[in-house]
Amino acid sequence: MTTIQICFLLLLSLSFIIILGFIYKVWKVALFADGGPKPSISRLAKLGRLPAERAEISRWAAYLHRVSGFAIFAFLSLHIIDVSTFAFSHSAFDELHKIYATWPMRLFECGLLFALVFHALNGIRLIFADLFDVGIRKSNILLRALLVISIVTTLGGSYIILQPVLN
Amino acid sequence: MKNNTPVKSFISRELSYIALRTTGLLLAVLALGHFLITHITNDVAETDSNFVIHRWSSTIWVVWDVLLLTSALIHAFAGLAVVVHDYSKNPKSRVRTLRLLSIFVMFLLITGLMVMAVSLYRIYGTGA
Numbered sequence: 001m002t003t004i005q006i007c008f009l010l011l012l013s014l015s016f017i018i019i020l021g022f023i024y025k026v027w028k029v030a031l032f033a034d035g036g037p038k039p040s041i042s043r044l045a046k047l048g049r050l051p052a053e054r055a056e057i058s059r060w061a062a063y064l065h066r067v068s069g070f071a072i073f074a075f076l077s078l079h080i081i082d083v084s085t086f087a088f089s090h091s092a093f094d095e096l097h098k099i100y101a102t103w104p105m106r107l108f109e110c111g112l113l114f115a116l117v118f119h120a121l122n123g124i125r126l127i128f129a130d131l132f133d134v135g136i137r138k139s140n141i142l143l144r145a146l147l148v149i150s151i152v153t154t155l156g157g158s159y160i161i162l163q164p165v166l167n
Numbered sequence: 168m169k170n171n172t173p174v175k176s177f178i179s180r181e182l183s184y185i186a187l188r189t190t191g192l193l194l195a196v197l198a199l200g201h202f203l204i205t206h207i208t209n210d211v212a213e214t215d216s217n218f219v220i221h222r223w224s225s226t227i228w229v230v231w232d233v234l235l236l237t238s239a240l241i242h243a244f245a246g247l248a249v250v251v252h253d254y255s256k257n258p259k260s261r262v263r264t265l266r267l268l269s270i271f272v273m274f275l276l277i278t279g280l281m282v283m284a285v286s287l288y289r290i291y292g293t294g295a
Binding site: 025029066069070073076077080081083084086087090091093094097098100101106109112113116117120123124127130157160161163164 | 188191192194195198199202206207210211212214215216219236239240243246247250253254271275278279281282285286289
């Protein structure tokens with residue numbers, strides 16, 4: 001472990017903490033919107049009710065869209081800073097870049113892939129719903145389809161990303 | 168969510184709405200394309216400095232990366248502005264948070280563009 005790699009890992013841990021803080025904020029406001037500021041068993045059950053009725057699934061998609069967007073931005077900030085070593089020294093960049101090929105980082109990249117694909121597809125769904133006024137029923141069908149597509153894409157992508165570690 | 172007092176901001180809501188969606192559509196291609204070439208078609212272990220030098224030898228990839236950087240940061244700022252409007256209770260703290268955010272995003276944009284300019288100059292600018 002060199003100094004530059006340790007700095008990267010510290011910044012990465014910091015972004016994880018910031019992302020967790022953001023999830024906590026989204027969670028608290030969600031509980032508030034659902035009837036009270038304090039979490040209780042009945043309120044948690046209300047949040048987790050099955051998405052069969054009342055378009056619950058599209059509300060969960062809104063939370064996931066928000067959290068995935070924030071997480072991608074947190075990583076983007078880190079990525080801009082870590083890539084900036086390229087301007088100073090190529091060997092420092094290569095040294096730092098070795099972290100990206102380790103297995104925990106590869107797992108993180110699989111998560112990033114899901115966040116990217118879900119955020120992109122859901123964003124396109126939102127634009128589509130705005131432009132063509134498709135209505136809640138059809139837009140929920142689109143949402144279910146895009147969830148399946150993003151999960152399948154992530155599984156396929158993860159298989160390729162994790163290939164060097166699996167072998 | 169709790170307080171719907173309109174806040175005077177330096178960009179209009181219409182512009183923000185349009186910017187969020189156009190950059191979003193661009194990013195669906197640019198960001199996923201970036202991920203595709205750095206993680207799927209190439210293994211991440213191979214995308215070292217030689218890979219970057221090779222990639223930046225074509226103008227298309229330089230333009231791609233500049234567009235990716237700018238549109239990602241515009242998209243992030245517009246998206247976070249919506250989040251701040253939802254979650255921040257009083258108008259004063261909203262404005263303060265948005266100002267801090269815009270400084271941070273400008274810092275990232277300038278850093279990113281400077282890094283690209285300096286790196287390209289160091290690879291090709293010396294007349295090799």
